[in-house]
Amino acid sequence: MLLNIKNLHVSIGGKEILKGLNLGVNEGEVHAIMGPNGTGKSTLAAAITGREGYEITEGEIWYKGKNIVGMSPEDRANEGIFLSFQYPVEIPGVSIQNFMRTAVNSKREYQGLPPMSTMEFMKMMKEKQAMVEITEKLQNRFVNVGYSGGEKKKNEIFQMAMLEPSLAILDETDSGLDIDALRIVAHGVNQLHSAENAFVVITHYQRLLDYIVPDFVHVMYDGRIVKTGGKTLALELEEKGYEWIKEL
Amino acid sequence: MDSNPKNNIISEVTNKDYEYGFVTDIETDFVPKGLNEDIIRLISKKKEEPEWLLEFRLKAFRHWQTLKQPNWAHLDLPEIDYQDIIYYAAPRKRQQKQSLDEVDPELLATFDKLGISLDEQKKLSGVAVDAVMDSTSVKTTFQETLSKHGVIFMSFSEAVKQHPDLVRKYLGKVVPYTDNFFAALNSSVFSDGSFCYIPKGVRCPLELSTYFRINAANTGQFERTLIVADEGAYVSYMEGCTAPQRDENQLHAAIVEIIAETDAEVKYSTVQNWYPGDKEGKGGVYNLVTKRGLCRGDRSKISWTQVETGSAITWKYPGCVLMGDHSVGEFYSVAVTNNYQQADTGTKMIHLGKNTRSTIISKGISAGHSQNGYRGLVRVAAKAENARNYSQCDSLLLGDKCGAHTWPYVECGNESSILEHEATTSKISEDQLFYCQQRGIPTEKAIGLIVNGYAKDVLNKLPMEFAVEAQKLLSITLEGSVG
Numbered sequence: 001m002l003l004n005i006k007n008l009h010v011s012i013g014g015k016e017i018l019k020g021l022n023l024g025v026n027e028g029e030v031h032a033i034m035g036p037n038g039t040g041k042s043t044l045a046a047a048i049t050g051r052e053g054y055e056i057t058e059g060e061i062w063y064k065g066k067n068i069v070g071m072s073p074e075d076r077a078n079e080g081i082f083l084s085f086q087y088p089v090e091i092p093g094v095s096i097q098n099f100m101r102t103a104v105n106s107k108r109e110y111q112g113l114p115p116m117s118t119m120e121f122m123k124m125m126k127e128k129q130a131m132v133e134i135t136e137k138l139q140n141r142f143v144n145v146g147y148s149g150g151e152k153k154k155n156e157i158f159q160m161a162m163l164e165p166s167l168a169i170l171d172e173t174d175s176g177l178d179i180d181a182l183r184i185v186a187h188g189v190n191q192l193h194s195a196e197n198a199f200v201v202i203t204h205y206q207r208l209l210d211y212i213v214p215d216f217v218h219v220m221y222d223g224r225i226v227k228t229g230g231k232t233l234a235l236e237l238e239e240k241g242y243e244w245i246k247e248l
Numbered sequence: 249m250d251s252n253p254k255n256n257i258i259s260e261v262t263n264k265d266y267e268y269g270f271v272t273d274i275e276t277d278f279v280p281k282g283l284n285e286d287i288i289r290l291i292s293k294k295k296e297e298p299e300w301l302l303e304f305r306l307k308a309f310r311h312w313q314t315l316k317q318p319n320w321a322h323l324d325l326p327e328i329d330y331q332d333i334i335y336y337a338a339p340r341k342r343q344q345k346q347s348l349d350e351v352d353p354e355l356l357a358t359f360d361k362l363g364i365s366l367d368e369q370k371k372l373s374g375v376a377v378d379a380v381m382d383s384t385s386v387k388t389t390f391q392e393t394l395s396k397h398g399v400i401f402m403s404f405s406e407a408v409k410q411h412p413d414l415v416r417k418y419l420g421k422v423v424p425y426t427d428n429f430f431a432a433l434n435s436s437v438f439s440d441g442s443f444c445y446i447p448k449g450v451r452c453p454l455e456l457s458t459y460f461r462i463n464a465a466n467t468g469q470f471e472r473t474l475i476v477a478d479e480g481a482y483v484s485y486m487e488g489c490t491a492p493q494r495d496e497n498q499l500h501a502a503i504v505e506i507i508a509e510t511d512a513e514v515k516y517s518t519v520q521n522w523y524p525g526d527k528e529g530k531g532g533v534y535n536l537v538t539k540r541g542l543c544r545g546d547r548s549k550i551s552w553t554q555v556e557t558g559s560a561i562t563w564k565y566p567g568c569v570l571m572g573d574h575s576v577g578e579f580y581s582v583a584v585t586n587n588y589q590q591a592d593t594g595t596k597m598i599h600l601g602k603n604t605r606s607t608i609i610s611k612g613i614s615a616g617h618s619q620n621g622y623r624g625l626v627r628v629a630a631k632a633e634n635a636r637n638y639s640q641c642d643s644l645l646l647g648d649k650c651g652a653h654t655w656p657y658v659e660c661g662n663e664s665s666i667l668e669h670e671a672t673t674s675k676i677s678e679d680q681l682f683y684c685q686q687r688g689i690p691t692e693k694a695i696g697l698i699v700n701g702y703a704k705d706v707l708n709k710l711p712m713e714f715a716v717e718a719q720k721l722l723s724i725t726l727e728g729s730v731g
Binding site: 049051052053072077083088089091092093094103106163 | 677678683687688690691693697698700701
């Protein structure tokens with residue numbers, strides 16, 4: 001199993017948000033996590049990626065056969081965990097190209113590899129940009145500065161393509177996207193998806209799942225996964241809303 | 249992408265302390281400790297100076313004796329015992345040093361170690377270097393190439409001998425010895441520095457550069473640089489500096505004067521990396537410097553770009569006096585302080601001519617227990633019709649034990665002028681750090697990346713040779729500043 005979360009309890013500032021969550025993800029699978037606002041979906045993403053301030057009070061997160069609780073965020077990233085942020089932050093003055101080059105070479109350093117040659121890096125940039133239909137030159141664009149919502153999300157998927165993660169978590173990637181951008185983003189994800197990697201797609205709406213078809217749909221409520229099903233569960237939620245799951 | 253090496257440098261920087269803290273073991277010629285008229289006469293004699301220059305020094309000294317060390321800056325500058333300092337120290341000469349073969353190999357090795365090659369054959373980039381150790385110039389490269397274009401670039405002492413009229417004409421015209429306490433001190437005891445003269449209509453074919461090195465202990469460095477760009481001339485000048493790591497503080501009080509005649513342009517870039525002291529604030533250089541440019545002619549332009557990462561204490565306000573109509577002054581600064589460093593730095597833009605313009609971009613970065621202040625004056629004289637100034641002062645804080653301060657002074661005497669001032673104070677956000685970490689970039693590297701991005705507007709103004717150096721320095725200076 002690529003990711004195996006057991007009885008995960010997470011608190012922020014002493015308040016418990018995740019209350020015993022279990023989730024197993026195999027290579028090759030796409031999992032959707034749905035649920036109303038404030039049920040802990042983004043907290044789950046933060047806990048898996050090791051964000052500071054998210055205190056794991058109980059439980060384990062097994063990834064590639066290691067319990068990664070306590071591992072630094074950058075080591076987790078370099079082990080192949082990627083998060084597409086709901087709100088990608090701006091970093092003024094830092095070009096996306098420089099940012100990506102630093103990221104790619106940090107990963108290579110972690111793996112004991114020499115930095116990537118300029119030629120190779122440029123080629124890779126070009127390929128991956130094409131995948132998400134980014135045509136502009138990225139040496140002059142600063143990370144997320146002055147980007148529209150759609151551009152930011154496309155840029156997240158571009159970065160994902162560059163870093164080739166084993167486990168990609170997409171946190172509300174569909175929010176703020178028009179239909180064209182949504183298609184491009186989904187197309188990028190589908191191209192990257194293989195038998196060796198897995199996707200966890202956090203979403204509020206089932207719209208995205210028309211494009212990225214999940215193998216499993218999990219419904220979260222009050223810090224736990226309360227129901228798991230196939231693709232049809234998403235449609236059911238779309239139809240009935242989230243009220244009924246509160247009764248579960 | 250790597251047409252621009254500025255972009256990858258950060259990834260190359262790992263755990264480094266002050267790299268240049270070594271001492272060269274070389275026979276040094278000192279004058280006795282202390283300061284009085286006899287010492288000044290002795291220095292002047294050692295340098296075989298003409299009578300007028302000795303007179304200049306003595307006048308300055310007599311004036312200095314009437315002054316008190318200033319304390320208006322936001323600096324905890326201790327009382328300095330000026331009698332406990334050696335005012336002249338020179339690596340002992342082995343005759344004349346016309347060719348490289350005659351320069352002491354130990355000195356060549358020192359500069360090699362600092363990354364400054366004095367061997368013209370080995371140099372790839374078009375930069376002419378004047379290398380100054382303690383009180384004297386060791387070697388100036390490419391003098392032949394430069395003299396073909398009529399450019400004079402040599403040590404100050406050499407210029408006094410070879411071009412006394414030029415030196416006499418311009419010395420002290422921009423920064424008179426009466427300017428301030430440290431300027432008076434420098435004018436009394438200044439040792440070596442560089443002199444540049446670019447004749448009419450000449451675009452200097454090489455970047456000119458002076459590299460200052462303090463080596464001897466208990467010694468102050470008092471260099472003096474004078475740059476003159478005659479009508480329509482252009483020159484880009486760079487200044488770098490380092491010092492050994494010592495427990496006691498060392499005094500550095502320099503003067504730089506620039507004169508730009510009609511249609512002339514001077515770009516002056518500094519990467520200041522004097523020894524900053526250790527992590528507890530012990531030792532380090534007191535960097536008390538007066539730098540000023542005079543845009544004397546119409547349409548002349550002087551721009552200062554500085555990256556300040558070193559020194560225990562920095563007191564420095566490179567300014568421009570915009571005398572010619574349509575003249576332009578620029579000041580771009582990145583000042584980084586970490587541990588217990590203190591910086592009070594900024595600029596003065598004095599608008600005298602009509603349609604004069606000035607731009608100030610200052611980026612302060614404070615970390616550790618340091619104090620970092622911007623102090624700037626924009627003055628528009630009554631006759632300066634349509635003067636314009638744009639000032640932007642940004643402060644970035646890393647951690648919560650450091651201080652950032654801004655003291656902008658504006659004196660506007662003409663109603664047709666337009667002055668704009670913007671200021672921001674920010675912190676590196678948790679969000680930015682986590683975003684980088686999530687992409688596999690470790691914290692220290694992430695800070696280097698974010699800080700370099702923050703300072704980009706200024707770093708872009710530096711000549712390429714310096715930009716790379718500056719980026720590395722920014723990252724190194726801030727290592728260990730969080731966590």
